[in-house]
Amino acid sequence: SQKIEQNSEALNIQEGKTATLTCNYTNYSPAYLQWYRQDPGRGPVFLLLIRENEKEKRKERLKVTFDTTLKQSLFHITASQPADSATYLCALALYSSASKIIFGSGTRLSIRP
């Protein structure tokens, strides 16, 4: 069956450390993968996108990797801050349907001072 799984429901990190979130998928052929941030009571906000032929993408303190052999994406936040605390969602866009985005269940990240 097709699945998108994010490694843990919740992750607690000390401020200043690097937070690493994992997104694994099975039985999908994604054209690209997106990461979103969702704060309580708000809609998700797009952060980064990585295409299937790209290994790594960076944006300020964020880094995303995409390994289509392992069927896995890693999302890193370096020098984490309490303001980075939120739920992070990975999402796949498929070759078979360019308009359809399939979301993972999210990882709730807490950065403690």
Added chain:
Amino acid sequence: DTAVSQTPKYLVTQMGNDKSIKCEQNLGHDTMYWYKQDSKKFLKIMFSYNNKELIINETVPNRFSPKSPDKAHLNLHINSLELGDSAVYFCASSHPGGSSYNEQFFGPGTRLTVL
């Protein structure tokens, strides 16, 4: 200016009632979506419209009927509400194709509670 707006933000109603949620986007996007986020925070696509035409219709009870009067609006009407319909409903828009890679712009959500 709000990019994707939804009304109402909260909706509390009795089982069996019919209700509507409205969505508008001012981004000039061609494609709009409805998503349902359940209590476990799982975000699942329900419908998608491109230029007023239905292009995605997931396995959703036919009590749910989307309607797109123009490409800037996508409303969701729900008949005979059930307890299991309680969730947060998000509207989103995007511009698939070109260089945008279908980045989704979400509204603030409508929290529906069915009693």
